[in-house]
Amino acid sequence: MFWNKEMETLRGRDLEELQLKRLKWTISQAEKVPFFKDKLRAEGLSADDIRNLDDIRKLPFTYKTDLREGYPFGFFAVPKRDIVRIHTTSGTTGKPTVVGYTRHDLAAWADLIARNLTMVGLTPEDTFQNAVNYGLFTGGLGFHYGAELMGMMVIPSATGNTKRQIEMINDFKVTSIHCTPGYALHITEVVEQMGTSLPSLRIGVFGAEAWSETMRQELESRLSINAYDSYGMSEMFGPGVAFECPEQNGLHIWEDCFLSEIIDPKTGETLGPGEKGELVITSLSKEAMPLLRYRTGDITMILEDDCPCGRGRRIARIMGRSDDMLVIRGINVFPSQIEHVLLGIPEVGDQYMVYVDRKNHLDEMTIDVEMNRQAFSGELDGLVGLQVMISRKLHDALSLRTTVRLVEPGSLPRFEGKAKRVIDRRGDL
Ligand code: DLL
Numbered sequence: 001m002f003w004n005k006e007m008e009t010l011r012g013r014d015l016e017e018l019q020l021k022r023l024k025w026t027i028s029q030a031e032k033v034p035f036f037k038d039k040l041r042a043e044g045l046s047a048d049d050i051r052n053l054d055d056i057r058k059l060p061f062t063y064k065t066d067l068r069e070g071y072p073f074g075f076f077a078v079p080k081r082d083i084v085r086i087h088t089t090s091g092t093t094g095k096p097t098v099v100g101y102t103r104h105d106l107a108a109w110a111d112l113i114a115r116n117l118t119m120v121g122l123t124p125e126d127t128f129q130n131a132v133n134y135g136l137f138t139g140g141l142g143f144h145y146g147a148e149l150m151g152m153m154v155i156p157s158a159t160g161n162t163k164r165q166i167e168m169i170n171d172f173k174v175t176s177i178h179c180t181p182g183y184a185l186h187i188t189e190v191v192e193q194m195g196t197s198l199p200s201l202r203i204g205v206f207g208a209e210a211w212s213e214t215m216r217q218e219l220e221s222r223l224s225i226n227a228y229d230s231y232g233m234s235e236m237f238g239p240g241v242a243f244e245c246p247e248q249n250g251l252h253i254w255e256d257c258f259l260s261e262i263i264d265p266k267t268g269e270t271l272g273p274g275e276k277g278e279l280v281i282t283s284l285s286k287e288a289m290p291l292l293r294y295r296t297g298d299i300t301m302i303l304e305d306d307c308p309c310g311r312g313r314r315i316a317r318i319m320g321r322s323d324d325m326l327v328i329r330g331i332n333v334f335p336s337q338i339e340h341v342l343l344g345i346p347e348v349g350d351q352y353m354v355y356v357d358r359k360n361h362l363d364e365m366t367i368d369v370e371m372n373r374q375a376f377s378g379e380l381d382g383l384v385g386l387q388v389m390i391s392r393k394l395h396d397a398l399s400l401r402t403t404v405r406l407v408e409p410g411s412l413p414r415f416e417g418k419a420k421r422v423i424d425r426r427g428d429l
Contacts, residue, residue: 112240113146124151138238159416250314
């Protein structure tokens with residue numbers, strides 16, 4: 001099923017022509033922002049220098065730190081009177097990044113969300129529970145307006161009060177839920193603790209943080225749903241940038257709106273399909289805040305083969321961020337690799353916390369892992385064998401020695417929004 005078949009299936013020359021036209025427009029729009037105007041002038045570049053899509057490599061990169069320096073409205077390309085909404089995204093340090101939208105931007109964003117939700121088989125007959133934060137986070141209002149545009153009945157449940165969320169799903173016969181994958185697991189646990197089930201639910205849309213294929217299988221089997229990955233970032237409207245189709249094999253990135261490249265994060269060199277690197281996006285239709293070659297920090301690759309669904313370019317599931325990649329004793333570790341190992345061990349639950357310390361100049365990684373409720377006898381003593389087995393499996397996957405501590409079910413923090421599962425304490429020493 002298609003929402004906007006013409007744009008979703010545009011390929012070859014027609015697509016390239018549209019992208020080139022929109023890229024030139026985006027550059028002229030960006031020239032209204034002093035930051036881009038100065039940068040382009042310094043390089044002696046203008047929209048006329050872009051003759052084909054490969055010429056995009058002439059343009060300078062834009063970094064999150066640049067956006068932060070423009071706080072609050074320094075990156076707006078339209079007068080304030082044309083901005084009808086802002087969202088912000090919190091960083092790990094300093095001021096947040098502010099993103100702005102014109103009325104046209106909001107309509108384009110809702111169209112992208114409607115494409116995504118239609119693609120996974122949702123129709124106006126469905127009831128959609130939007131269990132994410134409705135504030136400055138783009139996941140709430142972004143999905144809300146897209147789902148409403150499609151004609152679904154939308155329940156703006158937001159986060160919190162998980163038992164009430166579960167009651168709503170059953171009372172309102174909700175067929176589709178949107179939340180973070182971590183919160184979906186928490187809902188699953190609470191459903192199981194309550195001794196109930198969610199018979200009306202058939203589709204889960206999960207995103208805003210990294211999750212693994214194992215986690216998908218877990219959610220699909222425990223909730224009896226199909227679970228789809230949803231990717232996006234506030235700087236590119238929010239959610240809706242790339243989304244899985246029913247093939248569940250990579251995420252379609254909407255090429256009429258986003259020009260994507262994969263680069264080596266260290267050298268900035270462009271990488272080819274099948275090569276893992278950092279995703280760089282240039283917006284093609286954003287009015288209020290056009291962005292040129294924006295360094296997303298997300299690690300993925302372009303998938304080479306065509307998708308049977310007939311839509312265009314796909315990227316692989318996000319494997320981590322170039323900047324949350326941990327370097328432990330010289331070894332690169334993505335938290336998603338740890339999660340993948342843990343979810344494959346039936347005795348342990350879904351929750352874990354990773355601590356990184358430096359002792360005697362050596363990096364040490366300690367992982368607290370919750371026991372699975374069914375496998376837990378009530379005693380943590382006597383589980384040394386399991387602990388050793390987990391450390392061994394982690395070693396096989398990461399080539400790294402770790403200390404595993406098993407903890408009681410329910411004892412680690414739960415997250416309603418994005419999970420924070422890594423605490424790097426090396427800087428504190
Ligand atoms: O997280 C937008 C969003 C909301 C996406 C709801 C999907 C669903 P930000 O808060 O700006 O925007 O965070 C963007 O989150 O650069 C990725 O590192 C990460 N991220 C988002 N979706 C995924 C995903 C929203 N499906 C940052 N898998 C991005 C892995 C994801 N990481």
